[in-house]
Amino acid sequence: MSNSTPRKTVDLALQGGGAHGALTWGVLDRLLADPRIHISSVSGTSAGAMNAVVVADGLERGGREGARDALTAFWKTVSDAARFSPIQRTLWDRLTHRFSMDHSPGYLFFEQLTRQFSPYELNPMNINPLRDLVAAQVDFDRVNHCSKLKVFVTATNVRTGRGRIFTQPELTVDSVMASACLPFLFQAVEINGEAYWDGGYIGNPALYPLVEDTATRDLIIVQINPLIREELPKTGRAIINRLNEITFNASLIKELRAIELLHQLIEAEQLESERYRDIFVHLIHAHEELKDLDASSKLNAEWDYLTHLRDRGRAWADAFLERHFDDLGLRSSFDLKSLFTDTFAPPDLEHEDSDNHRDHPRKEAKS
Secondary structure, three states: OOOOOOOEEEEEEEOOOHHHHHHHHHHHHHHHOOOOEEEEEEEEOOHHHHHHHHHHHHHHHHHHHHHHHHHHHHHHHHHHHOOOOOOOOOHHHHHOOOOOOOOOHHHHHHHHHHHHOOHHHHOOOOOOHHHHHHHHHOOHHHHHHOOOOEEEEEEEEOOOOOEEEEEOOOOOHHHHHHHOOOOOOOOOEEEOOEEEEEHHHOOOOOOHHHHOOOOOOEEEEEOOOOOOOOOOOOOHHHHHHHHHHHHHHHHHHHHHHHHHHHHHHHHHHOOOOOOOOOOEEEEEOOHHHHHOOOHHHHHOOOHHHHHHHHHHHHHHHHHHHHHHHHHOOOEOOOOHHHHHOOOOOOOOOOOOOHHHOOEOOOOOOOO
C-alpha cells in the first residue's frame, strides 16, 4: 500500500446460511488480502459467527495471513467431516454439475424425519459433530484475547424470544453453537441456565453492536440470503424455504429501517454529533447469483462446491471494492430508502445507480 492510498476502517455484518457461509469466506479472504481495508468489528450469526471467530483466532495467531489460512483450514475440515454423510448428491446431479440436494435420497429422508420428530427424540444423547469440529478448530482463549478484532455473536433466547449478543471475553464454543442452533436439527443450547436457538430469528446478523462502534461509520453487510425471489413458491419445500428466507431477513431489514429513520432524524434536526452518529451502509452480494443457490445446497459441504462459493464471494468483494472503495468513509453505497417501498429490488453491483447514494462530508471517526 502506497503512502497516498488511504486505509479504510470498516465493520462487517455476516449472515448465516449453512454451507453458503463459504461465500462469506471468499469475501473475508479478499478483504483480508487488501491492506487498504482494516476490519474493526464483526457481527455474525450461525455460519457468519463461525467465520468471525475463525478470523479472530487466525488474526491473533498470525495476522491477516494467519486469518486467511485459518478460514481455509476450517472450511476444509468441514468438507472432510461431511465426506461420509448420508446426505450426498445423486449421480445425475454430479453428472449435470448441480450442487442441489433436492433429489438426494438421504436429504429427502432426513427432511421428512425432522418434520415428524424433534431433535430430542431423534438425538437424545445430543451428539453434535459440528460442535466438536468448531472446538477443535478454534482456540477460544485466543479469540477472547484478540485485540485486533471485536466479535459479536447473536443467539435467540428460547424463553424470552429476545436476542442475546455474546462477545469477548465470554465467547465459547457453546455461544457459537447457540447462534447456529436450528431448532428442527439440534437441541437448544443451554448457557448459564438459559436455552438458545439460532440467532437468525432475531438478528441475521445483529447490527446495533456495530452501530455503536466509534472506530468507524462504515457498515458492510455480507448478504448470502436472497431478499427477493421473483418466482412464486408452489411446492411444500419451496414454500417452507421461502418462509425461512423471509424470517431470517426480517430482523436485518428492521434494523436497516431503523438506521434509515435515524439518518432522517439527524438530517431533519441537524443532530450530527458524536451522540447521534450517522452510519454509512454498504452491501456485498450478487442478487442474480444468490437466486440460483437452492436451499438444500446449504447442506452440501463438498470441497469443490465450497471452493466454488469461495471464489464467488471473492469476486463479489472484488467488484465491491472496485466500485465503492472511494465511498467508504464518505457515503452509503446502498439506498436504504428502497426498504420502505413494496417494490424493493436489491442493487446490482454492476448496475448500481450512484445517484441513490447518501453523500455526507467526511467526519473523522475516533481511533
